[in-house]
Amino acid sequence: MSDTFVSLQKLSLAYGQTLVVPDLDLDIRKGELIALLGPSGCGKTTTMRAIAGLMAPQSGHILIDSQDVTRVPANKRGIGLVFQSYALFPHLSAFENVAFGLRLKKLANSDITKRVDQGLETMGLAHLAKRKPDDMSGGQQQRLSLARSLVMEPKVLLLDEPLSNLDARLRLDMRLELQRVQRETGITMVFVTHDQAEALALADRIVLMKDGKIEQLGTPDELYNAPQTRFAADFLGFQNIFEVVDQTIIGEGNALPLSFQTTARYLAWRPGAVALEKGEYEGTIKGVSFAGEQREFVIEAPIGQVKAATPAANPQHQIGETIRFHLPSEGACELSH
Amino acid sequence: MFQNRKEGIALALPAAVFTVVLFLLPVGILLSEAFKVDGLWSIQGYFDFAVKPLNQTVFLRTLKLGFLVALVSAIIGYACAFCIVNLDGKHRGRVFGLIVLPLMISPVARTYAWIVILGRTGIVNDTIIGLGLSETPIRILFTETAVFIGLLQLFLPLMIISLVSAMENLPSDVIPAARVLGASWFQVFTKIILPLTKDGLVIGGTLVFTGSLTAYITPAILGGSKVLMLETLLYQRVNVANDFVSAGIIATILIVMSFGANLLLKRIATARA
Amino acid sequence: MNNKFASHLIIGLTLTFLIGPFLIIILAGLSAGDFMTFPPDGISLKWYIKVFTVESFRESFWLSMFLAVFGTICALVLGIPAAYAISRYDLPYSETIKTIVAAPIIVPGIIVGLALLRYLVVPLNFTVTLALFMAHTALVLPYAVRVVSSSLNNLRADIEEAAVLLGCTRLGAFMRVVLPNIRSGVLAAFILGFVTSFNQVPVSLFLSGPGVRTLPIDMLGYMEITYDPSVAALSALLAFLSVAIVFVAEKFLGFSRYV
Numbered sequence: 001m002s003d004t005f006v007s008l009q010k011l012s013l014a015y016g017q018t019l020v021v022p023d024l025d026l027d028i029r030k031g032e033l034i035a036l037l038g039p040s041g042c043g044k045t046t047t048m049r050a051i052a053g054l055m056a057p058q059s060g061h062i063l064i065d066s067q068d069v070t071r072v073p074a075n076k077r078g079i080g081l082v083f084q085s086y087a088l089f090p091h092l093s094a095f096e097n098v099a100f101g102l103r104l105k106k107l108a109n110s111d112i113t114k115r116v117d118q119g120l121e122t123m124g125l126a127h128l129a130k131r132k133p134d135d136m137s138g139g140q141q142q143r144l145s146l147a148r149s150l151v152m153e154p155k156v157l158l159l160d161e162p163l164s165n166l167d168a169r170l171r172l173d174m175r176l177e178l179q180r181v182q183r184e185t186g187i188t189m190v191f192v193t194h195d196q197a198e199a200l201a202l203a204d205r206i207v208l209m210k211d212g213k214i215e216q217l218g219t220p221d222e223l224y225n226a227p228q229t230r231f232a233a234d235f236l237g238f239q240n241i242f243e244v245v246d247q248t249i250i251g252e253g254n255a256l257p258l259s260f261q262t263t264a265r266y267l268a269w270r271p272g273a274v275a276l277e278k279g280e281y282e283g284t285i286k287g288v289s290f291a292g293e294q295r296e297f298v299i300e301a302p303i304g305q306v307k308a309a310t311p312a313a314n315p316q317h318q319i320g321e322t323i324r325f326h327l328p329s330e331g332a333c334e335l336s337h
Numbered sequence: 338m339f340q341n342r343k344e345g346i347a348l349a350l351p352a353a354v355f356t357v358v359l360f361l362l363p364v365g366i367l368l369s370e371a372f373k374v375d376g377l378w379s380i381q382g383y384f385d386f387a388v389k390p391l392n393q394t395v396f397l398r399t400l401k402l403g404f405l406v407a408l409v410s411a412i413i414g415y416a417c418a419f420c421i422v423n424l425d426g427k428h429r430g431r432v433f434g435l436i437v438l439p440l441m442i443s444p445v446a447r448t449y450a451w452i453v454i455l456g457r458t459g460i461v462n463d464t465i466i467g468l469g470l471s472e473t474p475i476r477i478l479f480t481e482t483a484v485f486i487g488l489l490q491l492f493l494p495l496m497i498i499s500l501v502s503a504m505e506n507l508p509s510d511v512i513p514a515a516r517v518l519g520a521s522w523f524q525v526f527t528k529i530i531l532p533l534t535k536d537g538l539v540i541g542g543t544l545v546f547t548g549s550l551t552a553y554i555t556p557a558i559l560g561g562s563k564v565l566m567l568e569t570l571l572y573q574r575v576n577v578a579n580d581f582v583s584a585g586i587i588a589t590i591l592i593v594m595s596f597g598a599n600l601l602l603k604r605i606a607t608a609r610a
Numbered sequence: 611m612n613n614k615f616a617s618h619l620i621i622g623l624t625l626t627f628l629i630g631p632f633l634i635i636i637l638a639g640l641s642a643g644d645f646m647t648f649p650p651d652g653i654s655l656k657w658y659i660k661v662f663t664v665e666s667f668r669e670s671f672w673l674s675m676f677l678a679v680f681g682t683i684c685a686l687v688l689g690i691p692a693a694y695a696i697s698r699y700d701l702p703y704s705e706t707i708k709t710i711v712a713a714p715i716i717v718p719g720i721i722v723g724l725a726l727l728r729y730l731v732v733p734l735n736f737t738v739t740l741a742l743f744m745a746h747t748a749l750v751l752p753y754a755v756r757v758v759s760s761s762l763n764n765l766r767a768d769i770e771e772a773a774v775l776l777g778c779t780r781l782g783a784f785m786r787v788v789l790p791n792i793r794s795g796v797l798a799a800f801i802l803g804f805v806t807s808f809n810q811v812p813v814s815l816f817l818s819g820p821g822v823r824t825l826p827i828d829m830l831g832y833m834e835i836t837y838d839p840s841v842a843a844l845s846a847l848l849a850f851l852s853v854a855i856v857f858v859a860e861k862f863l864g865f866s867r868y869v
Contacts, residue, residue: 074517075521087509100528101518
């Protein structure tokens, strides 16, 4: 692709004897915000560290802006990395933290002051310039960490779980912040997360990873509405996944006839797609929880557990009740593996 | 339940009294000899002591070696600590155990080994002659170098332990963060590691320095009477010349220096807490 | 990082420097020849055996053991209450008490031995052994207090209060609730004290006399007049002893937590 900015080619990454990422190929476009999404241990953080140069690949190549940087050490790659722990220097003030990288470049003092002030200003931290990181709130610390990386004008900005340490409100703020930065600077951004909601909200494209391999690569829309594997479906919220044989759903040694035709081997439904109070299947309610806008139910059915969710305004049900439910063709996701 | 102070004092008293009566008093009296001349209080003894060239040499040598051992152990210590901290758990424990092990072994055994190594017919000389670097064995024993080596081996573990502890407390990821921002390894050391571990460095340095000051066996065995340090001089003054005044003076100097170092340590410990 | 090799090299060199000498004297003691050389000419256990036959070593060994065991016990008997008082009660002058108790470590050992000799042994007719015993106790006491304090600080005080509310006397609460929980700290203090006492030299220098010598002092005397490999064998054995004690301690508990 002509606008490929970062290219991972046949990348193999290992810790000691354990091969974490066997053979990764990925092209990241210039200016895009791409998410590496997956459960812990899937290799997403390892891949990010390899891009940063903090980990040497066993084999393969990493290209940034058409240059092979595989052998280039971490301090010469021109990449920014915002750590999950923020990694702020506790012995330096906010100003000095942001100035750190610039001072290493031996820029003129006036230059440095100008750029740092501006960087702090953009992040709304100008009034905290003299404070030490330990005297700042979590949200401020993260913005400081971001400012420190951005002031270096990196070619690529990597972020490790940028929203996971924040409470719900701050998470929203930070999301907007990251999107703003991306819009204004056009930096290519790669962020790592285990939270599908984060990835869906922020990313232009999502790389869903499992066991060091790419499970599915696509836009948030594609992943949300059309996952291609059971793992992807499960990860993205299709909590009801069943095997289909001869137009029947199979589970727990039981079979229920399907109400529609399909050639898929597996079918998946989101909890919201399950229709309650009518339908040809029956089950007992084992669990009820209130989630604000929705009520969620765990139903014990012959084929196994079925998770359903209805708008909270709908009538309630108690644990122990028998309830009818329906697995419709609308909202059914067809999967082959 | 712990309001009754008298109870507390009663519990702590035996230990305190024991130490004071059976220890501090005798020592105090002995030290006071240093302040007396012909039975009268005076610090003339100190002047007489300070004036003699031998005493000056010994004093300066003791200080010099103390600093040198502290400095070299700091350099080696940082290198080691950095490597240890990057090891994985199982290996780290084993290496750490091996490093601490020598501390448990009697200084007599630890020092004696050096005689075998540094002596005229020892390994070092055998190697040197074998490689043709010298015709005759060179004297290493009974030089400051020998004492230095012995002290270094004795106290290096203390420095390493102190630095490893300090480095383990570094905030996570500050080193990779500095690297990504462009720092070379040397810059990472000077700008990040050194400032953030300086407490550990001071603690280790003080332990090593005071240890070297007050060491007896190692200077005695490896330095003998050719390379006198304050403690071996002390012993010599008492054993050979029955000169308790000098002994008291030297002891007071050592105690003051140790005490000063310990105060410094405590100041740092409370600042951290 | 490609620095694994460099890393292992640095650690390897340092460990060689720290531990190598012991390996050397172990081997030097195995020499079949009559002179202290390394590498040894031939292998023989005769020097190690010779060490065991020296009469005075056996006596001094037992003396050292006695001092180490009972001195440490005595230090614990004094030290545990003191540590308890310091950590649980808000004592006035607690800093002073801590400093007093820690003092023996700061004073040069030679002075201690000398002072005890001049002011306790000679005038008050204390036996040398008694003086040694007190000196060793005083030297171990600071370690005992420090280690046990550390253990106590990690133990919450409210469990004692709970025990008292359930009907225990103060002493009962201490025995049933505190002691079992600081047991490994006490054990660690014992090991530390034992090793410190056993290896102690400067204090014992003046307080030793004919028939009353700790093992290290005896060894020093022997080393001054003997030049055969039995000295190396002796050092090696002493080193083994210390290591063995530590390994035993490590088996019972990971005691580096409490230092």
